Amino acid sequence: MLQNYETSLNATILRKIIELLKGKQTKPILYVYDSILLDYAESDGDELLNDIHNIFTQQGLTVKIQHGINYNSLRPL
Numbered sequence: 001m002l003q004n005y006e007t008s009l010n011a012t013i014l015r016k017i018i019e020l021l022k023g024k025q026t027k028p029i030l031y032v033y034d035s036i037l038l039d040y041a042e043s044d045g046d047e048l049l050n051d052i053h054n055i056f057t058q059q060g061l062t063v064k065i066q067h068g069i070n071y072n073s074l075r076p077l
Helices: 002-022 044-056
Strands: 027-032 035-039
Touching: 002 027, 002 035, 002 044
Parallel strands: none
Antiparallel strands: 027 035
């Protein structure tokens, strides 16, 4: 039951993020369990990061944002 709830919540969050990204250069490229990796385009602006952050926090979730030129070089933002 708990796993079902978590999966449903994650799908809802991912759906909202995909909707937010329509028409943007930023694209989701990897979803793993409790993480979403985005190929973020700086041309989309910092407000987009705030909007994505808000999608998570509105669900009561803690968010950690990292950035880097590749997956191996990710560092806290």
